[in-house]
Amino acid sequence: MQVFVNNKEVDTQATTLSTLIEQLGMPAQGVAAAVDNKMVPRTQWADFPLTAGAKVTIIKAACGG
Template sequence: MNIWLNEQAYSPAGSSDLDALIHELSLSQQSVAIAINGEIIPRGQWQQTPLTEGIQVAVFQAIAGG
């Protein structure tokens, strides 16, 4: 399967959902936000959000501020 990850082609090594993708990328769940096709996905839905062919995933580093 091929997806777009931060506007670059990426082939997950077996990740089937967003939660697994974050683990595969060795990212901390607490420090990132994820959008699928331009829509932010709440952290509680990552395990229920499947990766599908050609999906556009944007991973953002969360930054505290105000």
């Protein structure tokens, strides 16, 4: 299925947010995610279903000043 990750079209077989984030190679810590403009707590990633056309926003924390 196709989803949009940070406004880029991505083909994936992932059925959950957790699986998608793993497939994208994101780190286990320092990442926040929203689906269709709604924040999804990390505790819900494994159970949060993805649907075709979903708009996923992934934000990585960065150090600096």
